[in-house]
Amino acid sequence: MAKAFLFINVESGSETEVLERLREVPEVKESYFVYGVYDIVAKVETDSMDRLKEVITSKVRKLDNVRSTLTTLVVEGK
C-alpha cells in the first residue's frame, strides 16, 4: 500500500472547483482547502507505488487549474 500527502497550488480563484474535482477521484481519501503556503492538502491512498504514480500524474496533475503539486510520501504512520 502507498500513502501520500499532496500539497497543491491552484490558479488563484479556482480552489473550490479543483476541490470538487479532486473529490471525484476515488484514491483521494481526504482533501482540504487550507491557509498557508499551499492552497489544498489532499491525502491519497493506493494499492501500490505504481498506482500512486498513475493517480498523481494522470488524475491529479492533469486537472485544469492545478499549477503545481508537491508529493510527500508517507514512510510510516497512522
Place this chain on the structure above:
Amino acid sequence: MAKAFLFINVESGSETEVLERLREVPEVKESYFVYGVYDIVAKVETDSMDRLKEVITSKVRKLDNVRSTLTTLVVEGK
C-alpha cells in the same frame, strides 16, 4: 473576529493596479507594496472565520493579475 495577513504575488508589472483594487475591498484594512519575496502585504479583518474565507477566496484571489496568496492567520496579537 478573524484577522489575517495576506502575502500576495502578482503578475510582474501589475502591482499598482492590484493595490488599487485591494483598497476597494472593505475588509482589507491595510495594504502595502513591499520589497522582498512577496509583492504586496495586506491585512484583512472580518467578523468570523467563515467570512474571512469568503473574502479571501471570492474577493482577493479572484482579482485579475493575482498569481498567488499566502494567508497567515493571526492567532494572537495587537
Place this chain on the structure above:
Amino acid sequence: MAKAFLFINVESGSETEVLERLREVPEVKESYFVYGVYDIVAKVETDSMDRLKEVITSKVRKLDNVRSTLTTLVVEGK
C-alpha cells in the same frame, strides 16, 4: 471545531522519538514520518481555535528536538 496540519522539522536523527511523543498528545489525531521538505506531518483537531493554539504552543512546539513547525489551518474539507 478547529483542524490543522502541522508540518514539522526535527533535529536530524530524532524523528522516531518525536513521533512517539506526538502520539501521546490526544489532540494529535494522525502523525506520519514523510519524505520531503518536512520530516513529520501531523493532523491536530481541537474544540476551538483557542485550544488549537494552546496545543500547538504548549504541547507540540515545546517537545524536545522539534526545530520548527509550520501550521496550516484547514478552512474547509473532509
Place this chain on the structure above:
Amino acid sequence: MAKAFLFINVESGSETEVLERLREVPEVKESYFVYGVYDIVAKVETDSMDRLKEVITSKVRKLDNVRSTLTTLVVEGK
C-alpha cells in the same frame, strides 16, 4: 519615515516570551503570533532608514530565541 514588516522565526516553544520582549521595543508598533511559515509578524516604524537598521540589528535580532528575521520594507502603502 521608514516602515517594515518583520517575519520572525523563533526557537520552538519560546514564541510567547519573544512576543513580550518585542512589545517593549517602542518602534515595534504591532506584533502578532501567526500560523504559517513564520511564527511572528511585527510592524516596525522609525524616523529614518538608518534608525530602522539600528532597531532591527540591535533590538530585534539580538533578542534571545530569535532564530531568523526576514525584513520586508514597505515601499508604499497605508
Place this chain on the structure above:
Amino acid sequence: MAKAFLFINVESGSETEVLERLREVPEVKESYFVYGVYDIVAKVETDSMDRLKEVITSKVRKLDNVRSTLTTLVVEGK
C-alpha cells in the same frame, strides 16, 4: 542614495533577451546570468528610495518575460 539587488526569474528560455534589455536601463549597474534558484542577479543604484521604486516597478518588472523579482535592499556595504 539607494542600492538593491534584484533576483529575477524569467520565462524559461528568455534569459539572454531579458539580460539585454536590463542592460539598457541606466540604473542597472551590473547584471548576471547565474546558476541557482534565480536566473538573473542585477544590481540597481538610484539617487533616492523613490527613484528605486520607480525603476523596479516601471522599468524592470514591466519587461516582457520577467516572471518575478525579489528585491533585496542594501542596508550597508561596499
Place this chain on the structure above:
Amino acid sequence: MAKAFLFINVESGSETEVLERLREVPEVKESYFVYGVYDIVAKVETDSMDRLKEVITSKVRKLDNVRSTLTTLVVEGK
C-alpha cells in the same frame, strides 16, 4: 569537465513528455521523475563550463512546458 544537477518544474501534467525530450539531449546523462518540490531531476555532463551553459539555456530551458530550472553545479564528487 562540468557536471550539474538540474531540478526542473514543468507544467502540471506534462512530465512524461518533458522527460522524453530530455532523454534526446545527449548531455543529459540521467533523468528522473521524482516526488517532492521538483518534478524532474536531471544530471548533465559537458566538456566545459561554456558548453554546460549552452546546453542548459539552448536545450533544456527552451523545451516546451519547462516552467523553471534550478541548476546545482557539482563542485566535487563521484
Place this chain on the structure above:
Amino acid sequence: MAKAFLFINVESGSETEVLERLREVPEVKESYFVYGVYDIVAKVETDSMDRLKEVITSKVRKLDNVRSTLTTLVVEGK
C-alpha cells in the same frame, strides 16, 4: 528496488567531513558537494522501500553535522 536523491544541508564548514562519512555507507551510490540551496546531493539505492527508510533515518540523518535532509524519491527514470 528503491532509489532516492537526498539533498543535505550540513553545519557550515563540515561539508568535507560529512561527504567522507556518507561514502562509507554502501547504499549511498553517489555523493556530491554542490553549489546552491543544498550543500550535498547523494543518490541512495536499496532493495526495498523499508530498507531505504532505515538507511536514511539510521545512517544518514544520524551523522554528526547533518542539519537537514530532503528526500526526493525517484518514481521512474534512468
Place this chain on the structure above:
Amino acid sequence: MAKAFLFINVESGSETEVLERLREVPEVKESYFVYGVYDIVAKVETDSMDRLKEVITSKVRKLDNVRSTLTTLVVEGK
C-alpha cells in the same frame, strides 16, 4: 576566472561581526548587509573554479556565526 554571489544567513545579532571578517578575505570583493531572505550578500572572485571552492569552504563557511551559505555561480555578466 570564477565569480559567484554568496547569500549568507548568520546567527541573529552577529551580522556586523561576520561582515567585518568577510572583508578581511581578499577574494570577497564586495559584501553587503541586506534586508530580505538573506542577511548578507557577498561577491567572490577567484582565478579558478578550484580556488572558488577553497575560498567558500575554507574561508567563508568556516567563519563563526555563519549558519548557511547559498552559492550562486555567475555564468555570464558584467
